[in-house]
Amino acid sequence: MTGNKAVAYKEPGKVELIDIDYPSFELQDGPGVNPANVGRTVPHGVILKTVATNICGSDQHMVRGRTTAPPNLVLGHEITGEVVEVGPGVEFIKVGDICSVPFNIACGRCRNCKERKTGICLNVNPDRPGSAYGYVDMGGWVGGQANYVLVPYADWNLLKFPDKDQALEKIMDLTMLSDIFPTGFHGAVTAGVGVGSTVYVAGAGPVGLAAATSAHLLGAAVVIVGDLNADRLAQARSFGCETIDLAEGGPAEQIEQILGVPEVDCGVDAVGFEARGHGHDAKEAPATVLNSLMEVTAAGGALGIPGLYVTGDPGGVDEAAKKGALSLSLGTGWAKSLSFTTGQCPVMKYNRQLMMAILHDKVSIAKNVNAKAITLEDAPRGYAEFDAGAATKYVLNPNGYLS
Structure with missing residues (x-):
């Protein structure tokens, strides 16, 4: 055998x-x-x-x-x-x-x-x-x-x-x-990326880089990738992405420095449930990415969420997180009429x-x-x-x- x-x-x-x-x-x-x-x-x-x-x-x-x-x-x-x-x-x-x-x-x-x-x-x-x-x-x-x-x-x-x-x-x-390529593409498609779009991809790991690649393939005008990891941000820049260093703070102000406005047309979460906060000493804060994406995505826009979320996390930061229950600012999403797409690609x-x-x-x-x-x-x-x-x-x- x-x-x-x-x-x-x-x-x-x-x-x-x-x-x-x-x-x-x-x-x-x-x-x-x-x-x-x-x-x-x-x-x-x-x-x-x-x-x-x-x-x-x-x-x-x-x-x-x-x-x-x-x-x-x-x-x-x-x-x-x-x-x-x-x-x-x-x-x-x-x-x-x-x-x-x-x-x-x-x-x-x-x-x-x-x-x-x-x-x-x-x-x-x-x-x-x-x-x-x-x-x-x-x-x-x-x-x-x-x-x-x-x-x-x-x-x-x-x-x-x-x-x-x-x-x-x-x-x-x-x-x-x-x-990862279809998953990143799905994130970009469900975020509504098209010709001339401005796009923010949270996370410069392989799925985030695949989402950024997909946004370019779909005709985006500007693709911005945010992360805490300098090497991964350099990799995003290597194929034409703008980048923001989340160790320096949240994305809105840095997006404004790039686009002139603190918002994008489309947002992609390529991080998932082990998300960390912003700043040099950022600790795990699993709702950070989703809440920041709702903040910076223009009213009427959409969030593609290929990042993984689970119903059982033994290492969650609190009892709610251990069950996949996160403190989302859903009111922000509702007020801005944002659309969300989650789940397996x-x-x-x-x-x-x-x-x-x-x-x-x-x-x-x-x-x-x-x-x-x-x-x-x-x-x-x-x-x-x-x-x-x-x-x-x-x-x-x-x-x-x-x-």
Whole structure:
């Protein structure tokens, strides 16, 4: 039997490379697997040999101990792979195809999937609508930071790249299609970004940089990125963004220095529930980003909120935050008639168009997020450096496809 190594969460601040079973076309019991999913057969699935799988800020929330993730949960929902086995119910995907895997697991059969709401599929997670690989409370589908991974409903979920050689040449860009590029794009689209827009993106991590890239692709006139991390702000400036240093204070005054007015047309939250306040000694204050976005977004505007928020946070700053209850200035949002869009990005709504933009050289997402390939064995170092604030998107290379 072919061996399979994977990156697993062990305890707060610690991940390890462990041996796991080679995937089968039946869900097995294991860390985080919902009992109702154990024994579920997957004749519609394929097994992928992983080409690239990325470390995500959402993974980092679990690794910090900020969720209820159990020990030995195999991580990884950003997956690109080559098909090595197909189940008997797979009709169109073939062995040898190289494909992007949307991080949302979707059946393609339920009402929500048919309405393109693939982030809240009704049939893949017994706990709640919506699922993802290698993530807490998402049904227990094994993560993709491994040599091999099972993908269910393959004909529906997989985005096949049209030319294998071309895909491998652009793989560092294409690997971003599984999550952060569509997620950033979704944030920009739902914030209403269009030709001539002024945009404020809170957060210069990979999703924030992907949102800024997307705002440029959508025709924004000015894209402003705010963060407390100087290196990440420098990365945003490297592809034409204006930046504001939140260590120097809140965004309104700094936005006014750039635009002449203290507001923007569109706001994007690319931070989520571990947000910090403003100033040199900023402490965690999870409602800060949402409240500041409501302050600086023009009346009648919209907020795209791809940043992750949770219903269970053991490390929350108070009892309310531990349950995902934040002190939002909703009155501000109501008074300004602001629109809000939250939740998982429905990746399949955007990934094909963004693939075409990559293949035809309309965007350089890997360069913009400073993508760097490392080995699977180096994953613990990648997690540690990312947690320390590295302005890098770490791409794991489990099987040697990446140069």
